[in-house]
Each structure stands twice: as C-alpha cells, then as structure tokens.
Amino acid sequence: xxxxxxxxxxxxxxxxxxxxxxxxxxxxxxxxxxxxxxxxxxxxxxxxxxxxxxxxxxxxxxxxxxxxxxxxxxxxxxxxxxxxxxxxxxxxxxxxxxxxxxxxxxxxxxxxxxxxxxxxxxxxxxxxxxxxxxxxxxxxxxxxxxxxxxxxxxxxxxxxxxxxxxxxxxxxxxxxxxxxxxxxxxxxxxxxxxxxxxxxxxxxxxxxxxxxxxxxxxxxxxxxxxxxxxxxxxxxxxxxxxxxxxxxxxxxxxxxxxxxxxxxxxxxxxxxxxxxxxxxxxxxxxxxxxxxxxxxxxxxxxxxxx
Amino acid sequence: xxxxxxxxxxxxxxxxxxxxxxxxxxxxxxxxxxxxxxxxxxxxxxxxxxxxxxxxxxxxxxxxxxxxxxxxxxxxxxxxxxxxxxxxxxxxxxxxxxxxxxxxxxxxxxxxxxxxxxxxxxxxxxxxxxxxxxxxxxxxxxxxxxxxxxxxxxxxxxxxxxxxxxxxxxxxxxxxxxxxxxxxxxxxxxxxxxxxxxxxxxxxxxxxxxxxxxxxxxxxxxxxxxxxxxxxxxxxxxxxxxxxxxxxxxxxxxxxxxxxxxxxxxxxxxxxxxxxxxxxxxxxxxxxxxxxxxxxxxxxxxxxxxxxxxxxxxxxxxxxxxxxxxxxxxxxxxxxxxxxxxxxxxxxxxxxxxxxxxxxxxxxxxxxxxxxxxxxxxxxxxxxxxxxxxxxxxxxxxxxxxxxxxxxxxxxxxxxxxxx
Amino acid sequence: xxxxxxxxxxxxxxxxxxxxxxxxxxxxxxxxxxxxxxxxxxxxxxxxxxxxxxxxxxxxxxxxxxxxxxxxxxxxxxxxxxxxxxxxxxxxxxxxxxxxxxxxxxxxxxxxxxxxxxxxxxxxxxxxxxxxxxxxxxxxxxxxxxxxxxxxxxxxxxxxxxxxxxxxxxxxxxxxxxxxxxxxxx
Numbered sequence: 001x002x003x004x005x006x007x008x009x010x011x012x013x014x015x016x017x018x019x020x021x022x023x024x025x026x027x028x029x030x031x032x033x034x035x036x037x038x039x040x041x042x043x044x045x046x047x048x049x050x051x052x053x054x055x056x057x058x059x060x061x062x063x064x065x066x067x068x069x070x071x072x073x074x075x076x077x078x079x080x081x082x083x084x085x086x087x088x089x090x091x092x093x094x095x096x097x098x099x100x101x102x103x104x105x106x107x108x109x110x111x112x113x114x115x116x117x118x119x120x121x122x123x124x125x126x127x128x129x130x131x132x133x134x135x136x137x138x139x140x141x142x143x144x145x146x147x148x149x150x151x152x153x154x155x156x157x158x159x160x161x162x163x164x165x166x167x168x169x170x171x172x173x174x175x176x177x178x179x180x181x182x183x184x185x186x187x188x189x190x191x192x193x194x195x196x197x198x199x200x201x202x203x204x205x206x207x208x209x210x211x212x213x214x215x216x217x218x219x220x221x222x223x224x225x226x227x228x229x230x231x232x233x234x235x236x237x238x239x240x241x242x243x244x245x246x247x248x249x250x251x252x253x254x255x256x257x258x259x260x261x262x263x264x265x266x267x268x269x270x271x272x273x274x275x276x277x278x279x280x281x282x283x284x285x286x287x288x289x290x291x292x293x294x295x296x297x298x299x300x301x302x303x304x305x306x
Numbered sequence: 307x308x309x310x311x312x313x314x315x316x317x318x319x320x321x322x323x324x325x326x327x328x329x330x331x332x333x334x335x336x337x338x339x340x341x342x343x344x345x346x347x348x349x350x351x352x353x354x355x356x357x358x359x360x361x362x363x364x365x366x367x368x369x370x371x372x373x374x375x376x377x378x379x380x381x382x383x384x385x386x387x388x389x390x391x392x393x394x395x396x397x398x399x400x401x402x403x404x405x406x407x408x409x410x411x412x413x414x415x416x417x418x419x420x421x422x423x424x425x426x427x428x429x430x431x432x433x434x435x436x437x438x439x440x441x442x443x444x445x446x447x448x449x450x451x452x453x454x455x456x457x458x459x460x461x462x463x464x465x466x467x468x469x470x471x472x473x474x475x476x477x478x479x480x481x482x483x484x485x486x487x488x489x490x491x492x493x494x495x496x497x498x499x500x501x502x503x504x505x506x507x508x509x510x511x512x513x514x515x516x517x518x519x520x521x522x523x524x525x526x527x528x529x530x531x532x533x534x535x536x537x538x539x540x541x542x543x544x545x546x547x548x549x550x551x552x553x554x555x556x557x558x559x560x561x562x563x564x565x566x567x568x569x570x571x572x573x574x575x576x577x578x579x580x581x582x583x584x585x586x587x588x589x590x591x592x593x594x595x596x597x598x599x600x601x602x603x604x605x606x607x608x609x610x611x612x613x614x615x616x617x618x619x620x621x622x623x624x625x626x627x628x629x630x631x632x633x634x635x636x637x638x639x640x641x642x643x644x645x646x647x648x649x650x651x652x653x654x655x656x657x658x659x660x661x662x663x664x665x666x667x668x669x670x671x672x673x674x675x676x677x678x679x680x681x682x683x684x685x686x687x688x689x690x691x692x693x694x695x696x697x698x699x700x701x702x703x704x705x706x707x708x709x710x711x712x713x714x715x716x717x718x719x720x721x722x723x724x725x726x
Numbered sequence: 727x728x729x730x731x732x733x734x735x736x737x738x739x740x741x742x743x744x745x746x747x748x749x750x751x752x753x754x755x756x757x758x759x760x761x762x763x764x765x766x767x768x769x770x771x772x773x774x775x776x777x778x779x780x781x782x783x784x785x786x787x788x789x790x791x792x793x794x795x796x797x798x799x800x801x802x803x804x805x806x807x808x809x810x811x812x813x814x815x816x817x818x819x820x821x822x823x824x825x826x827x828x829x830x831x832x833x834x835x836x837x838x839x840x841x842x843x844x845x846x847x848x849x850x851x852x853x854x855x856x857x858x859x860x861x862x863x864x865x866x867x868x869x870x871x872x873x874x875x876x877x878x879x880x881x882x883x884x885x886x887x888x889x890x891x892x893x894x895x896x897x898x899x900x901x902x903x904x905x906x907x908x909x910x911x912x
Contacts, residue, residue, distance in 0.1 A: 001812065001813045018815060021815070021816075022815065022816050025800070025816040025817075025818060025819075026816075028818070028819065028820075029819060032853070032854055034853040034854070036853070037803040037804075037853075038803060038804055038849070039802075039803035039804075039808060067803075300803070300813070300816075301813050302813075304803075304808050304813045304814070305808060305809065305811060305812045305813030305814065306809055306810060306811055306812055306813075
C-alpha cells in the first residue's frame with residue numbers, strides 16, 4: 001500500500017480499485033446500529049485545515065472516528081497558524097504529538113508534498129490550492145461505479161473551470177487510470193492550450209456542451225467562482241450560464257441512464273439549475289454519503305497495516 | 307605581494323609562467339615572488355557578474371556585501387554588480403555609495419552598485435540617476451530588477467536620460483498583468499501541478515517593446531535573465547537590425563527545467579521561472595552565437611524560512627556565484643575563449659568596468675582566476691560561503707575547481723579558500 | 727509466526743473424500759447438539775469459513791430438510807495483529823435477512839489455531855447484534871491456543887509443531903478439496 005495520498009497520480013489501477021472495493025465494504029458496515037469499528041484504535045489522525053471546508057473536515061472526522069482513531073482538529077483560525085506559524089513548525093508540532101496521519105487542506109498547491117517531508121506519518125491531501133483533491137475523485141468514481149456498474153469505458157464530461165479546479169485534475173487522473181474516457185468542457189479561457197496539452201493523451205477537450213451531452217454517461221459540473229468574471233475569464237454569470245450551465249433543456253439531451261454530479265458547494269442557477277440539482281439523475285447527496293465510506297477506506301488502507 | 311604562477315595555461319594555451327606585481331601583470335619575475343604551481347590550471351580574466359543580489363542593506367540575514375563578496379571570489383569573480391532592490395532601495399547616491407564602500411571594505415571583489423531606475427522601484431517616478439552616476443559609486447547600470455519598468459513612457463525617458471553619462475537600463479522583462487499570481491513557467495507542468503503560470507509571452511512582449519523603444523531613441527538596452535526561446539528570437543532580430551541591445555542568461559536557465567518543480571521544493575522557484583528543455587537549448591545556442599552576450603548569475607540569497615515553506619509562499623531566487631563557472635563548464639566544456647568573453651570581457655564592457663575583463667598580458671590589471679578543469683566537486687550547501695543555502699545544485703557533481711583568484715594582484719582566493 | 731517455505735515437504739491429512747465425510751459429521755453433530763438446528767444461524771469467517779458454512783447448511787438441509795440461514799462475518803477490522811502486517815483487504819460481512827438477534831450463532835472457520843481470530847469474531851459479532859448463544863465449528867483444530875477458546879464442533883484434531891502449518895483448500899476458493907500439513911522449516 002502507498003504511504004501518502006497526495007495526488008490521484010499516487011494511485012495505480014489496482015490500488016484505486018482496492019480503495020473503491022474497501023469503500024464498498026465500509027458502506028455496507030455503515031448501515032448497522034453500531035457504526036464504530038476498532039481498526040484504528042490508538043491511532044491519531046490530525047485534520048489540519050488552513051481553509052474553511054466544513055463538509056470535507058466533517059467527512060474526514062466521521063471516517064476517522066468510525067474507525068476508532070483519535071481525531072484532532074487543527075484549524076487555522078484561532079490557532080498558532082493564524083499567528084504566523086510556518087507550515088514546517090506546525091508539522092514539527094504534529095510530529096511531536098505522534099500524528100499517524102495528517103489530513104491537510106491548504107490554499108497552496110503542493111502543501112501536502114511539503115508536509116510529507118516534515119512528518120513521519122501519512123499525509124492525505126484534502127484539497128491543495130488549484131492542484132488536487134484526490135479523495136473527492138475517489139468518491140466521485142465510487143459514486144459512478146455504484147450508479148452505473150463500471151468505470152471502464154464510461155464517458156465522463158467534466159464541465160466548467162477546469163483550469164482552477166482541483167476536483168477536475170484529480171478526476172482526470174483517477175478516471176483515466178480506471179479506464180474512463182474524459183471530455184473536458186468549458187470556455188477556452190478556462191481550458192487553455194496547456195491543459196489540453198498536459199492532458200491530451202488521456203482526455204478530449206470541447207468548447208461545446210450541447211455537442212458533448214448526448215454521448216455522456218456522466219456529466220460533472222464544476223463550481224464556477226464568480227471572481228473569475230472580474231479576471232476576464234468570461235463576461236458575465238448570465239453568459240456563462242447560457243453557454244455552459246446545465247439546465248433542464250440541456251439535461252434532456254443526456255442519455256436515459258446518465259447521471260449528473262457536482263462536488264459542491266453548488267451555485268444554483270449558475271452552473272447548475274435547481275431542477276437539475278434536485279432531479280433523480282443528480283447524485284449530489286449520494287456523493288456526500290459516499291465521501292465518508294471512501295475516506296474510511298483511505299484511512300484504513302493507509303494506517304491499518306504495518 | 308608578487309606572484310609567480312608557474313606553468314599555467316592562459317585560456318587553454320600552452321603552459322607558461324605568469325607574473326603578477328604591483329597590481330598588474332608583469333613581463334618578468336620578481337625575485338621575492340610567491341610561487342604558485344600552475345600545472346594543470348587554466349588562467350582566465352577575473353569573472354564579472356552584471357547581476358548579483360547582495361541583500362545589504364536590509365536583509366543581512368540572507369547575505370551581506372562581505373559574504374556575497376567572498377562567495378564571488380570563490381566563484382572566480384573579481385567584480386560583481388549589486389542589484390538595487392535592497393531595503394532601503396539603492397535609488398539615491400547615498401545608498402549606492404554605502405554599498406560601494408562596504409564592497410571596498412570587504413576587499414574581495416569590486417562591488418559595483420546598480421542604481422534603481424525609479425524611486426523605491428515603484429515604477430512611477432525616475433530616481434536621481436545622474437546623482438548616482440556622478441557619486442563615488444560611479445553607477446552606470448540602472449535597473450528595477452525584481453520589477454519591470456512597465457510604463458512605456460517612463461522606460462523611454464529612462465533609456466534616453468542615461469545617454470548623458472553612458473548609462474544603460476537593465477530591464478527585468480515581465481508584463482506583470484500576464485504574471486499576476488504566477489508561480490512557475492506556464493505550461494504542461496504548471497497545469498499538472500496546479501500552480502499559476504508565468505507565460506513566456508510576458509517576457510517576450512516586454513523585450514519586443516523595449517528593443518523598439520531603444521531603437522527609437524538610439525539608446526543602449528540591457529535585458530536581464532533572458533529565459534525563453536521566443537526572447538532569443540526577438541533579440542536576434544533586433545541585433546540584426548543594429549539595435550544596441552545586450553542580454554544576459556543565468557546558469558540556472560542554461561541548465562534546469564520546469565520539471566524540477568514537480569516535488570514543490572521552492573529551491574527551484576525563481577523569477578523568471580525555469581522553462582522547458584526547448585528554451586534551454588535555444589538559450590545555449592544564443593550564448594554560443596552571441597545573441598546573448600553574457601552569463602550573469604542573478605545570485606539571489608534567501609533565508610531558510612523563505613524557502614522552507616509552501617511553494618507559493620516562498621521567495622523566488624537561487625544562489626549562483628560559487629557554481630556559475632562549474633555549471634558553464636559542465637554545459638559547454640573547456641571553451642575558454644567563449645567563457646572568458648561571456649563571463650568576463652562582455653560583462654565588464656556592459657558594466658563599464660575598465661579594469662576588468664582585460665587580456666592577461668603585461669601591463670594589464672592583475673584581475674584573474676585560476677581554474678582546475680580536471681577537478682570535480684559535489685555541491686554541498688553547507689560548504690558555501692554565501693550566508694544562504696538556497697542552491698538548486700545540492701548533491702550535483704560539477705567539473706572545475708576555482709583554485710585562486712586575484713584582485714589587482716592580491717590573492718582573494720588561494721588553494722580554493724578565501725584569503726579573508 | 728514463521729511460515730514454512732513453499733517447497734517445504736507436505737503431507738495430505740484429509741483427502742477430498744475425507745473432507746466431505748468430516749463436513750457431514752459436523753453437520754450431524756450440529757443437528758444433534760441443537761435439537762435439529764432450529765433457531766440457528768451459520769456465520770462463516772472469510773475466506774474459507776464462508777464456503778464451509780454454506781456446505782454445512784446444504785448437508786443439514788439434505789439430512790433433515792431444515793433451512794439454516796447462512797451469512798459471513800469479516801473479522802479483519804477487529805484483528806489484534808493489524809499493525810504487525812501489511813494492510814489486509816477486507817472480506818465481506820453479510821448477515822442473513824433475519825439477522826442474528828436472539829438466535830444461536832455458529833461461527834464457522836477452517837482452522838482453529840491461536841484462537842485470536844475467534845476472539846476477533848466474537849468482538850465483531852458483538853457489534854452486529856445480540857445472539858442468544860455463540861458456538862464454534864472448525865474443520866481442523868491444530869492446537870497451540872493462546873486464548874481460552876475451544877471449538878464446539880471439530881472436524882479433525884491434528885497435533886502440529888509450531889513450525890508447521892495447516893493448509894485448507896476448498897473447491898469454491900482454491901479449485902480442490904484438501905487439507906495438507908506443510909512441513910517444518912527446512
């Protein structure tokens with residue numbers, strides 16, 4: 001088993017599949033009355049969150065607690081971090097506390113890689129800057145597999161701000177490792193030439209959402225941050241929504257079996273219409289539940305053994 | 307002190323004896339001369355760096371004029387041009403004279419201050435360039451390095467104004483609107499790593515503008531740390547048209563690529579950023595062709611805490627003085643004429659340093675360095691004379707050992723060690 | 727525990743037909759000791775306990791026409807030696823539709839050795855329900871207990887040295903029915 005989960009690129013197909021299979025067993029166990037499992041008793045998991053992300057932190061916290069790990073939440077606000085302590089000094093503190101795993105969310109791309117140099121325990125990337133969010137990709141893959149039965153050969157459209165999306169990066173890496181065919185869709189400003197070049201072997205690029213939808217098994221809508229407008233990536237929310245938003249009319253172009261995903265939090269009415277978000281095709285609530293099972297699997301596989 | 311260097315090869319020529327006396331190269335031996343065995347060594351004119359950050363005043367925890375001077379001497383340099391982005395900024399005669407005096411006191415290399423183009427490097431108002439030029443520091447190169455002189459009107463005026471005292475503007479070419487938040491070269495690697503890109507065009511667009519401005523006003527322009535293949539093409543065309551432009555390239559841009567960012571170790575973070583293999587190849591060719599005139603280190607010491615952190619929080623810059631010649635040797639081999647020109651004569655000419663970059667013939671100032679090209683050394687950051695440790699070459703085995711350096715006939719380095 | 731080498735000498739303890747007879751005998755014993763296997767659930771411990779539990783249920787059905795519910799109980803997350811070895815993949819826990827509350831649970835495993843697996847199984851069982859009683863059925867008991875645990879149904883007692891190991895293969899999981907003793911360290 002790997003030691004850290006810093007990037008979806010850390011996962012080869014057998015390892016990724018093992019995580020998804022383990023998550024399925026974890027999900028089955030979570031239906032019972034006693035949800036706690038003793039596997040990580042005596043182990044310490046630190047949630048080191050430099051960015052507010054209540055949903056991700058709670059998901060990791062629930063996962064670690066269900067496996068009986070001791071959980072320490074170390075959030076940037078009101079801690080030594082907000083007093084200017086460096087990542088390295090924080091790492092040394094966590095090291096002295098005997099953290100077996102550090103789950104880190106950070107606004108700087110690559111912060112988990114840096115952290116891994118300074119702690120002996122496992123490092124799990126819970127989102128770093130505009131780089132990656134590998135457990136989100138794992139839960140997305142898990143959701144696709146449980147809804148559609150497979151990943152190999154699945155046609156997945158990832159729509160929106162690919163350039164700044166850590167979810168998109170991790171999904172492209174993981175899904176292509178597992179045999180899915182990914183198409184990136186969005187305005188050219190948000191899928192510049194280098195994105196295409198970096199990912200071209202594995203993915204296709206389209207600027208036309210309507211053309212892609214009829215041949216998609218999965219359409220994953222990315223959150224579009226409104227500050228991108230100020231930076232001239234697109235002229236207005238209205239124009240973005242008209243060209244790249246998933247509304248009811250567009251949803252009808254999808255094949256019967258296709259599902260609609262969103263990593264949350266959503267901008268309803270911007271990249272996704274409320275009717276679409278709440279439709280039976282939407283897996284948005286499922287994704288949240290699956291997140292705990294997938295994170296249990298990751299923590300167990302990283303920390304459960306020698 | 308007089309020296310007799312026995313059996314040394316001047317620029318790769320057949321071994322001969324070299325005499326130093328009274329600060330100049332002499333044509334006959336002094337009977338009290340200290341004898342240095344030059345067997346297997348190559349004598350080069352003392353190297354000249356037109357782009358060094360010495361950090362004093364302001365960041366003496368990262369480097370001082372003295373420690374930087376020692377690093378320079380150990381690297382074979384006899385003169386360095388100290389960039390203006392200190393704190394306070396070297397934008398007045400007072401600050402440049404202070405740096406110049408500190409250099410004299412250290413006495414290891416000639417420290418030639420560079421003056422800021424604009425007050426506080428703010429890009430708004432021209433600094434008192436004439437006062438700096440006529441100060442004791444005798445400033446000839448002006449640069450806002452670290453920042454681009456972005457305003458085209460201000461750049462035009464500065465280019466014109468310094469003609470009165472044969473000055474030159476050294477431009478840090480970076481169209482800042484295209485590099486907001488930039489962390490590394492914009493390309494496939496930056497996309498993969500999720501780091502905001504610094505596009506090549508942001509450099510090329512400014513160089514293109516500036517060569518046109520220099521052509522328009524008939525002024526000299528020097529371009530700092532050229533890093534892209536596209537910039538090389540712009541310079542090649544400008545030089546072919548007769549524009550008075552010179553350009554520098556750093557050892558790191560001649561050797562390293564953006565792939566090194568993959569581990570997010572900020573020791574590889576630098577501005578302009580490491581580019582691609584294609585750019586590296588174009589820069590090497592340009593240096594050979596003379597499209598790029600000089601190798602300049604952009605020696606940029608940083609305190610440990612400014613590099614032992616997240617990539618995007620780290621300061622850009624790398625050490626360079628002690629490794630520049632070995633890096634160049636590793637790339638180009640023992641092309642001593644090329645090395646002497648690009649690392650000594652041409653930079654001395656650009657900086658207006660008359661006593662440096664001369665031929666090693668009788669009567670010339672005895673500014674020279676002795677290199678053992680057959681020695682190989684592993685770069686160990688802890689052994690560097692610089693106060694900082696941010697070398698990207700740690701652990702690399704590099705050819706060439708600087709055995710001795712002489713500044714006006716006095717040894718600053720002997721037996722590979724600084725004399726003081 | 728030292729493992730015998732793959733090429734260590736081996737001895738067949740139960741051939742295919744012996745193994746079938748042993749399963750039959752356990753099925754009979756269960757029927758006898760549980761008054762016809764009423765109110766009973768068989769829970770196999772993965773990997774090989776699960777097909778064994780299914781076989782026992784099938785034999786019980788063949789002998790008496792009684793349907794005994796069968797499930798599986800994975801003990802991986804309850805093992806006390808998780809940290810001593812590389813991370814193990816999980817097996818499946820699947821309780822029969824009627825659950826186990828108030829019923830007699832018979833845990834089924836292939837080999838009883840230190841007793842630690844059974845202890846883990848008792849902990850796991852505790853988290854999934856409250857049976858009225860718990861029994862243990864094993865194909866082979868090789869001795870060397872480290873905990874105060876004994877089996878209620880034993881197919882065959884095999885005295886072993888610690889350096890030896892017992893290898894059970896089943897058609898469902900390994901392609902053949904057989905029990906082998908793999909020789910000591912050579």
